[in-house]
Amino acid sequence: MNESELIRQVQNGNSNAFRYLVARYQKLVVHITGRVIQSQEDMEDVCQDVFVKVFRNISRFKGDAKLSTWIASIAYNTSLDYLKKYRKKELDFTDRLKPVENGDADNSQGLEKKDLHRYIREQIELLPLHYRSVVTLYHLEEFNYKEIEEITGMPEGTVKSYLHRARQLLKDKLKFAVTDEVLMEGAIR
Incomplete structure (x- = not known):
């Protein structure tokens, strides 16, 4: 139908x-x-x-x-x-992120792909609400910027900004957990 x-x-x-x-x-x-x-x-x-x-x-x-x-x-x-x-007031984002020990970076393989995807999803869950929503709509549901603007009521520039900031936060958290090769393979865009 x-x-x-x-x-x-x-x-x-x-x-x-x-x-x-x-x-x-x-x-x-x-x-x-x-x-x-x-x-x-x-x-x-x-x-x-x-x-x-x-x-x-x-x-x-x-x-x-x-x-x-x-x-x-x-x-x-x-x-x-x-x-x-x-809902009560959200916890501060920086207190909620799960730390990755620097020792983990010594593992030449970094996180296995399966573990990496799970870790990324866990970190997405810990993002502030608007970042989490924009990442979900763009990367997981594959809506474009205009559609996300319609869904959230945020201006397109704000959507792009939140997406950029969310990606940067995720990359910062991932830099000790994964090797550059894994990032280059497209585990996170």
Whole structure:
């Protein structure tokens, strides 16, 4: 089923079409909310809220953006609303990063690729919220700058700046954990 037909059927109240929409975009919603909300239980509640909002507001969808961008925007904003309402002040970023001992750099192989990917994901989780969100949307969900601007409401320049800063923070944390060869292989862009 193509996107416009799916939207039309959901707008007409077809519950099977809505179930299909949920199945099609569930991974996207979980990925975005999971990067913002750390608690599994809370993240699941927010994901459910996202799809309730999608269902209630699908009639307002005008097709100016892709459906995935519109849903991602709802997921991002619902997650931020949840944090504003329920979350205590975030810990200072520098206190939360997991240190890598300089001795680890002596290992000529650095981290194994599998370990490296896990380590990078752990470090992404520890980034400040806006950096984490932009990295997730750009690198993991593969949205472009314009789409991220639509999802987050941040100007494109801010998106680029946050992405640059997040990459720099990640590279700084990785410089003792990986060899230059691993970085050159594209483990982090």
